[in-house]
Amino acid sequence: xxxxxxxxxxxxxxxxxxxxxxxxxxxxxxxxxxxxxxxxxxxxxxxxxxxxxxxxxxxxxxxxxxxxxxxxxxxxxxxxxxxxxxxxxxxxxxxxxxxxxxxxxxxxxxxxxxxxxxxxxxxxxxxxxxxxxxxxxxxxxxxxxxxxxxxxxxxxxxxxxxxxxxxxxxxxxxxxxxxxxxxxxxxxxxxxxxxxxxxxxxxxxxxxxxxxxxxxxxxxxxxxxxxxxxxxxxxxxxxxxxxxxxxxxxxxxxxxxxxxxxxxxxxxxxxxxxxxxxxxxxxxxxxxxxxxxxxxxxxxxxxxxxxxxxxxxxxxxxxxxxxxxxxxxxxxxxxxxxxxxxxxxxxxxxxxxxxxxxxxxxxxxxxxxxxxxxxxxxxxxxxxxxxxxxxxxxxxxxxxxxxxxxxxxxxxxxxxxxxxxxx
Amino acid sequence: xxxxxxxxxxxxxxxxxxxxxxxxxxxxxxxxxxxxxxxxxxxxxxxxxxxxxxxxxxxxxxxxxxxxxxxxxxxxxxxxxxxxxxxxxxxxxxxxxxxxxxxxxxxxxxxxxxxxxxxxxxxxxxxxxxxxxxxxxxxxxxxxxxxxxxxxxxxxxxxxxxxxxxxxxxxxxxxxxxxxxxxxxxxxxxxxxxxxxxxxxxxxxxxxxxxxxxxxxxxxxxxxxxxxxxxxxxxxxxxxxxxxxxxxxxxxxxxxxxxxxxxxxxxxxxx
Numbered sequence: 001x002x003x004x005x006x007x008x009x010x011x012x013x014x015x016x017x018x019x020x021x022x023x024x025x026x027x028x029x030x031x032x033x034x035x036x037x038x039x040x041x042x043x044x045x046x047x048x049x050x051x052x053x054x055x056x057x058x059x060x061x062x063x064x065x066x067x068x069x070x071x072x073x074x075x076x077x078x079x080x081x082x083x084x085x086x087x088x089x090x091x092x093x094x095x096x097x098x099x100x101x102x103x104x105x106x107x108x109x110x111x112x113x114x115x116x117x118x119x120x121x122x123x124x125x126x127x128x129x130x131x132x133x134x135x136x137x138x139x140x141x142x143x144x145x146x147x148x149x150x151x152x153x154x155x156x157x158x159x160x161x162x163x164x165x166x167x168x169x170x171x172x173x174x175x176x177x178x179x180x181x182x183x184x185x186x187x188x189x190x191x192x193x194x195x196x197x198x199x200x201x202x203x204x205x206x207x208x209x210x211x212x213x214x215x216x217x218x219x220x221x222x223x224x225x226x227x228x229x230x231x232x233x234x235x236x237x238x239x240x241x242x243x244x245x246x247x248x249x250x251x252x253x254x255x256x257x258x259x260x261x262x263x264x265x266x267x268x269x270x271x272x273x274x275x276x277x278x279x280x281x282x283x284x285x286x287x288x289x290x291x292x293x294x295x296x297x298x299x300x301x302x303x304x305x306x307x308x309x310x311x312x313x314x315x316x317x318x319x320x321x322x323x324x325x326x327x328x329x330x331x332x333x334x335x336x337x338x339x340x341x342x343x344x345x346x347x348x349x350x351x352x353x354x355x356x357x358x359x360x361x362x363x364x365x366x367x368x369x370x371x372x373x374x375x376x377x378x379x380x381x382x383x384x385x386x387x388x389x390x391x392x393x394x395x396x397x398x399x400x401x402x403x404x405x406x407x408x409x410x411x412x413x414x415x416x417x418x419x420x421x422x423x
Numbered sequence: 424x425x426x427x428x429x430x431x432x433x434x435x436x437x438x439x440x441x442x443x444x445x446x447x448x449x450x451x452x453x454x455x456x457x458x459x460x461x462x463x464x465x466x467x468x469x470x471x472x473x474x475x476x477x478x479x480x481x482x483x484x485x486x487x488x489x490x491x492x493x494x495x496x497x498x499x500x501x502x503x504x505x506x507x508x509x510x511x512x513x514x515x516x517x518x519x520x521x522x523x524x525x526x527x528x529x530x531x532x533x534x535x536x537x538x539x540x541x542x543x544x545x546x547x548x549x550x551x552x553x554x555x556x557x558x559x560x561x562x563x564x565x566x567x568x569x570x571x572x573x574x575x576x577x578x579x580x581x582x583x584x585x586x587x588x589x590x591x592x593x594x595x596x597x598x599x600x601x602x603x604x605x606x607x608x609x610x611x612x613x614x615x616x617x618x619x620x621x622x623x624x625x626x627x628x629x630x631x632x633x634x635x636x637x638x639x640x641x642x643x644x645x646x647x648x649x650x651x652x653x654x655x656x657x658x659x660x661x662x663x664x665x666x667x668x669x670x671x672x673x674x675x676x677x678x679x680x681x682x683x684x685x686x687x688x689x690x691x692x693x694x
Contacts, residue, residue: 030520030523032520067694069694073694076692076694103692105689108683110688110689118547119548119549155688157683157688162686162688214538214551214687219551259551261538261551261552261553261554263536263555266551266552266553310553310555310556312555312556312559312605313558313607318559318560320556320559353559353560354563355488355563356563357519357522357563386518387521389521420521422519422520
């Protein structure tokens with residue numbers, strides 16, 4: 001089904017492009033295919049008589065990128081599909097169009113139309129400001145993988161900064177593990193029955209504006225988003241009581257991000273203010289009284305602030321050793337609601353600057369309100385030969401505190417080895 | 424305004440070249456101290472490289488370890504000359520394939536630290552990075568970032584050492600001591616040929632003052648009738664026996680690049 005759609009789309013894209021401008025078009029194909037082996041260190045937390053959560057997952061993945069470029073790159077069409085096959089969790093076997101977009105530009109403007117991805121923000125431990133693309137959560141629990149988002153994006157480059165306006169037709173639901181997968185709550189999340197605050201449901205058109213500018217050593221950004229929240233709230237629908245139903249509310253979000261780059265120091269700050277409709281907050285208060293949701297809904301603010309300091313060539317090596325510290329704040333004090341409400345992230349990024357581009361990232365997050373809640377991550381990568389990248393990831397979520405939202409992942413510790421072949 | 428300054432500068436260079444084909448070869452060094460002689464030679468080298476405007480090139484970098492094992496990096500570089508400041512540069516990586524599409528934007532400055540951004544295509548993220556890392560290896564090679572930045576008088580103090588023959592050419596031998604305390608070198612010794620003031624060879628001395636690397640520049644080609652560019656640069660690390668060869672396979676000037684092509688907002692579309 002997915003494959004068929006992809007083929008149709010690619011044929012469409014190529015015929016659209018190649019027909020009128022065949023003589024001037026340049027075509028380039030690249031991408032990767034990968035194999036992943038993930039081993040969980042503990043039995044699933046929610047194993048029962050009917051269901052046992054995966055103890056080991058194998059994945060085959062592919063992400064080709066096809067680029068047609070016309071008139072010296074004045075017009076570019078990019079098609080980047082993605083697919084994963086997982087041996088255990090049917091929800092993790094999935095495909096997505098990461099990009100299918102047309103780009104054109106002039107001296108002081110740029111237009112992108114189609115499915116695409118944007119990134120906003122500066123911090124490392126969480127990405128509060130970055131709200132345009134939905135998280136592809138089945139890919140990895142760190143939320144760094146994103147789904148393609150339909151958009152029309154107009155950028156204006158001016159002396160006073162870069163102004164970008166977005167029209168976002170069409171909403172993407174977050175992906176969640178199935179009942180045999182990991183990184184899920186006690187009840188399975190039913191992604192086939194998502195509910196929406198907006199009458200148009202996933203056809204609601206969202207809008208966003210972002211201004212960004214560089215003032216000497218400071219890179220600043222201000223953003224506004226209005227539309228369907230990418231973060232679902234989970235509730236028990238009495239029509240479907242054995243599962244959790246995702247609910248996507250309408251939000252208004254203001255964001256700010258600043259990075260000061262001062263010698264070896266990068267000082268980073270992100271903050272958001274998110275508000276909901278009054279009627280929705282009242283509805284959720286009632287649901288909470290009935291015990292159908294664990295969380296109430298309130299307007300809130302959140303922030304991440306910290307620094308990254310890098311030692312260059314220490315101890316007579318060629319290494320770069322970066323030290324990162326970030327503090328995460330959320331005005332919602334309930335540990336059931338927000339993950340980063342009063343947490344500290346400590347990390348180190350080591351680049352060995354060798355021919356194989358070897359790197360190690362170590363990270364540790366401690367919840368200051370819950371002594372028993374912390375996460376530990378290691379990410380290592382190096383190149384084998386010319387075209388193969390080896391990735392080793394270790395993720396150890398630790399939370400013995402049942403009142404904390406992280407406790408549902410407590411036994412999902414894993415080690416993952418991945419090989420990606422690039423072409 | 425900038426255009427006018429550039430035009431004046433290039434006119435001045437052109438006149439200087441026309442009137443002084445012989446005078447250059449006999450740059451008057453008599454009666455000057457060794458430091459003044461070194462500075463005069465460096466100024467002449469810089470003066471001959473003003474007014475080139477913009478350029479685009481394709482480069483293949485071959486890394487070799489002490490066993491002779493090779494690793495290849497291919498990249499494209501675009502440069503824009505900025506009057507009275509350092510150049511702007513954009514580097515787009517094509518291989519290794521896993522870093523394909525990664526782009527590096529650099530605004531170099533004479534009197535303050537450079538501004539640098541890195542575009543990571545997998546995340547679609549543009550990151551401002553610290554430019555403090557002058558002495559670190561560029562893409563795992565034997566070239567440090569500072570070896571690849573544009574030549575500016577303000578970056579060194581100079582001293583004329585001798586006249587010697589290198590690569591079969593009569594050369595000025597000059598000592599260059601970096602003024603930046605973050606430089607990885609205590610000193611450099613450079614040989615410039617007396618006819619065209621082109622770098623022929625550079626020795627780099629590390630922080631412990633021992634010989635670290637030697638750069639040999641060759642295959643010089645003349646562009647726009649007055650700008651010499653080495654199409655081959657070999658860097659040998661004497662301490663590790665690793666080496667890096669940098670070959671320019673394509674180079675063009677007056678490519679129509681503008682200031683707006685060097686912007687962190689448009690870095691995302693660099694291909």
